[in-house]
Amino acid sequence: MKKMDLMTPIGIVVGVTTLLFAVYTNAGLSSVVFFIQVASLSIVLGGIVAALLIGFSSQDLKLIPSVTKEAFQHKENNLKELIDTFSDLSTKARREGLLALEAGLDEVEDPFIKKGVLLAVDGIEPDIIKDIMMAEATAMEERHKKGRRLFEKAGEYAPAWGMVGTLIGLVLMLQDLEDPATLGPNMALALITTLYGTILANMIFLPMAAKLEQKTEDEVFTKQIIIEGVIGVQSGQNPKILEEKLSAFVKESGKENELEEQEEIANEA
16 A cells, blocks of 8 residues: 655655745845846756657656655555565465465455465466566666656756756846846846756655665565565474564665664764
């Protein structure tokens, strides 16, 4: 079940609010209004759209709505519940046989688990089951990567198009040097385009791409647990042993997170 990921909109609101507050406290409301320049924003957004149209196919660009939606959604992966599911499946398989699992699949929501259990019930070799399911996980990862690249490229193009807008503004400014009083405001207006490009890249596109990458890694990790669970159920492993084996994935994941946090703290120090 997917839910609204509040962290994404909250992060955007916090970022925009911080910038506007910084401008307001230093220069007042009039300066905040000055920072809203439609022409500058249109150059950056129009340039990004043009670059994406050139760099990607129409089929790839159709992914933008669904990929954007994914960045604002959160799928809860309850690993403990997943492990309990395979423990129950293993218990039932040992008591009633593998064929008995097919009747209870209606209660399982995850289609990936259903597919794995059906392959096991059909008597497919464990190595072949693993190859089939890993191929599906790899294909999913590649699909996600293709969608994520749209945001990564947009994050690369945004600052460059901001600079293009600034150069256009400077050229227009240099055309009229008769009035020195206009140089300051015109220069400020030209630089706003670069500001827009930098903000869009570092507060919208690149962070959303990073979040999508993390979501993909979490989903692949979950699928790896499912694959091991299916193989364990098919081989008739003791439910307690299987539960302990799958729990090792969760424990190892926790250790990796702790190591990453320790490395970050060490780098900051």
